[in-house]
Amino acid sequence: MNQRVLKEGAIFIPPEEPAEAGKTEKFPEKKPEEVIFDKAIEAEILGKIGYLLELLEKKEKELEQQVSSVPEEDGKADLKTKLEFLKDKTGEIKAELEVLKKQIEETEEKPEPEIR
Numbered sequence: 001m002n003q004r005v006l007k008e009g010a011i012f013i014p015p016e017e018p019a020e021a022g023k024t025e026k027f028p029e030k031k032p033e034e035v036i037f038d039k040a041i042e043a044e045i046l047g048k049i050g051y052l053l054e055l056l057e058k059k060e061k062e063l064e065q066q067v068s069s070v071p072e073e074d075g076k077a078d079l080k081t082k083l084e085f086l087k088d089k090t091g092e093i094k095a096e097l098e099v100l101k102k103q104i105e106e107t108e109e110k111p112e113p114e115i116r
Helices: 032-069 073-109
Strands: none
Touching: 032 073
16 A cells, blocks of 8 residues: 555644734725615614604604693593603614714724725
């Protein structure tokens, strides 16, 4: 048989090379289309959230008018609880929208790593 006889303890795996300090990491390349579509998707989502907030604010105004027009106390109490719930949800959505806007601004401020 054709076999290569090697010494016992022979190493076949090359030794690890130490990482160079000056060597930079290579980041995956992003295509321009991906960047454009990412920004378009972000804008669409922000637009939908803004539209939702407008609808909630209109609904709040309608409920406030209904509360003032209802003469009975039981109906007013129900409408007031709905109004408070709606105001709480609107506040939460506004807060989350601000957080999203800040995150988007922060990612836009960070420069993309240069790929060479």
